[in-house]
Amino acid sequence: MNAFQPSRPPLQPVKQRRSVPRPKKHLRQRSYQIMALETSAKITVNLVIVTAAVSALTQLLPYHWLQQDKLREISTEVKLMEGRVNTLRAEFSRNFDPSQANSIRQEQSYRFDPSQRQVVLINPDSKGAEQSESTP
Secondary structure (H helix, E strand, O other): OOOOOOOOOOOOOOOOOOOOOOOOHHHHHHHHHHHHHHHHHHHHHHHHHHHHHHHHHHHHHHHHHHHHHHHHHHHHHHHHHHHHHHHHHHHHHHHOOHHHHHHHHHHHHOOOOOOOOOOOOOOHHHHHHHHHHHOO
């Protein structure tokens, strides 16, 4: 060994008596309190969010129903207008059809072709009723 170092006996670990570590009730209780506080805070925040969502839904549902009613009404009007447009288109194409020009002219002016005879239908029952009323 080295001459400058004094000889020492080898160091042996000193055996200290370890006290049995007892769970500290205070720390455990504190951690339970923190967990309970954290859980209650989460529940409170979730309840606030749920309340806000329900409130928003109660305000939005009547508006949604109103919009659905308006949409149904507009759809009905669109269907009616489509029928009217189809009728007008058919009439328009008929009015500008050269093959039907004579028949349209006759309908609108109540003039007939000289080669045609005008036929007037009379109900015989109404003729008898008119004569009986006029001859008292």
